[in-house]
Amino acid sequence: MSSTADPYAAQAHARAQGGTRVESMPTLPPGDVADLPPGVAADQMLWAETIAPGGYGAKQLGRGARLRLTDIAGDACASMLAFNAERPAERLNVADTLKVQWNAYLGAGKLILSDMGRVLFTILEDDAGTHDAFCGASNAAANARRYGDGDNWGAHPNARDRFMLALAKFGLARKDIHPCLNWFKGVRIAEDGATVLQAGPFAGGRHVTLRAEMDLIVVLANCPHVLDARPAYTVMPLRVDAWRGPLTPVDDPIRNATPEGLRAFLNVEDLYRR
Amino acid sequence: MSDPALQNLPGEVRHDEMVAARAPWDHVLRKGQTLRIVDVEGNQAVDFLLYALADDAERYSAQDTIAAQGNIFLKTGSMLLSNEGRPMATVTATNVAYHDTIGGACSCESNTLRYGHHTKSQHACVENFLQANARHGRGKRDMVSNINWFMNVPVEADGTLGIVDGISSPGLYVDLRAEMDVVVVVSNCPQINNPCNGFNPTPVRMIVAG
Numbered sequence: 001m002s003s004t005a006d007p008y009a010a011q012a013h014a015r016a017q018g019g020t021r022v023e024s025m026p027t028l029p030p031g032d033v034a035d036l037p038p039g040v041a042a043d044q045m046l047w048a049e050t051i052a053p054g055g056y057g058a059k060q061l062g063r064g065a066r067l068r069l070t071d072i073a074g075d076a077c078a079s080m081l082a083f084n085a086e087r088p089a090e091r092l093n094v095a096d097t098l099k100v101q102w103n104a105y106l107g108a109g110k111l112i113l114s115d116m117g118r119v120l121f122t123i124l125e126d127d128a129g130t131h132d133a134f135c136g137a138s139n140a141a142a143n144a145r146r147y148g149d150g151d152n153w154g155a156h157p158n159a160r161d162r163f164m165l166a167l168a169k170f171g172l173a174r175k176d177i178h179p180c181l182n183w184f185k186g187v188r189i190a191e192d193g194a195t196v197l198q199a200g201p202f203a204g205g206r207h208v209t210l211r212a213e214m215d216l217i218v219v220l221a222n223c224p225h226v227l228d229a230r231p232a233y234t235v236m237p238l239r240v241d242a243w244r245g246p247l248t249p250v251d252d253p254i255r256n257a258t259p260e261g262l263r264a265f266l267n268v269e270d271l272y273r274r
Numbered sequence: 275m276s277d278p279a280l281q282n283l284p285g286e287v288r289h290d291e292m293v294a295a296r297a298p299w300d301h302v303l304r305k306g307q308t309l310r311i312v313d314v315e316g317n318q319a320v321d322f323l324l325y326a327l328a329d330d331a332e333r334y335s336a337q338d339t340i341a342a343q344g345n346i347f348l349k350t351g352s353m354l355l356s357n358e359g360r361p362m363a364t365v366t367a368t369n370v371a372y373h374d375t376i377g378g379a380c381s382c383e384s385n386t387l388r389y390g391h392h393t394k395s396q397h398a399c400v401e402n403f404l405q406a407n408a409r410h411g412r413g414k415r416d417m418v419s420n421i422n423w424f425m426n427v428p429v430e431a432d433g434t435l436g437i438v439d440g441i442s443s444p445g446l447y448v449d450l451r452a453e454m455d456v457v458v459v460v461s462n463c464p465q466i467n468n469p470c471n472g473f474n475p476t477p478v479r480m481i482v483a484g
Contacts, residue, residue, distance in 0.1 A: 095378020117383030136337025141359035193347040
């Protein structure tokens with residue numbers, strides 16, 4: 001007789017699966033994770049998840065939270081969207097992020113800006129240095145051309161359709177998929193304007209640490225970079241950790257580093273002055 | 275005699291309109307039609323978005339366009355792609371060396387960062403886009419990275435970038451052929467705090483042919 005022939009057996013069968021550990025999964029509560037970020041107490045953890053190759057993850061984070069993305073095996077591509085959790089019509093603006101800071105490349109000390117002149121994230125640490133604000137998310141058509149298919153139900157999901165699913169679970173939709181940032185795969189701009197991909201693979205363990213400056217929804221998709229020319233769908237797991245942290249003080253060196261950045265912080269502080 | 279702005283257009287002129295300095299504009303372009311944007315007085319940034327007429331959740335994507343052509347500059351031959359990776363329009367001709375699609379649109383809010391809070395009440399491109407889109411049920415979620423025709427944003431070797439003096443001049447133009455039925459939404463940029471309009475916003479001319 002089958003072990004799932006009646007509801008009693010089916011229940012036992014289902015419950016016996018609990019406690020299984022696989023490489024790509026969330027840990028709940030996140031403080032139970034075996035490898036806490038250095039210096040972070042278990043009870044301060046907010047999120048600990050390994051996002052599968054081709055997978056996605058999303059989380060609401062409070063102001064002050066630290067978010068660390070780790071390219072565990074050196075071949076992750078973390079495409080990111082970010083929204084004001086309270087009013088998601090405010091979202092990451094890639095053009096303003098570059099234009100306001102007069103620079104094309106992200107790194108430690110840089111800010112991630114919204115379309116309302118506010119700071120969504122501060123980049124506290126970055127030992128990767130290869131990131132991309134230009135080329136955006138892969139889509140179904142691009143993946144179909146390169147891999148034969150790009151569907152969410154297939155072996156080669158694309159970042160845009162991953163975003164669509166993640167956003168739907170917050171009541172958001174295709175119109176909310178804004179231009180994104182890609183962490184860990186770099187794009188540099190040549191003198192003639194050409195995009196030059198830094199595809200890796202890189203050493204494992206590179207990470208970026210962000211500080212949430214507002215209450216945010218952050219959405220991550222871990223799919224091959226749209227310019228990645230390798231014929232096989234090549235991407236490795238992405239580790240995500242988040243923990244509670246203090247609000248940015250007025251004497252914070254990054255807050256005060258540039259006149260444009262300081263005014264972005266003033267606009268954030270004004271939003272929460274209520 | 276003959277109007278130089280009307281030369282070498284493919285097909286009959288269907289629409290010919292001057293867009294006032296600082297104003298929004300929108301127009302439906304049918305597949306195969308050509309839109310000529312004329313920089314009448316020179317160095318006037320024209321902030322520009324496209325939406326698919328059949329489904330306005332599909333819209334111009336600067337990132338898809340840059341990734342597909344492997345270059346940040348828009349030139350003759352550039353294919354403007356949607357966020358679904360589909361061709362929306364082709365740059366069939368332009369006599370300006372290149373155009374921008376990384377600089378985005380000015381907004382009241384970003385102006386406070388770039389120039390100071392004294393600019394908060396100045397008119398801005400996002401205000402124009404919101405107004406033009408509001409007539410068609412679109413809103414803030416429909417704002418994405420746009421094209422800035424006739425605007426010059428170089429990127430230096432160390433990544434330094436910025437809006438610098440323009441490389442257009444009076445009468446230069448760009449021709450776009452629609453590859454699907456699209457809604458064109460434009461802000462004739464009102465910015466006065468940087469050189470994108472030569473510190474003097476001016477009218478532009480929109481000619482639809484075919």
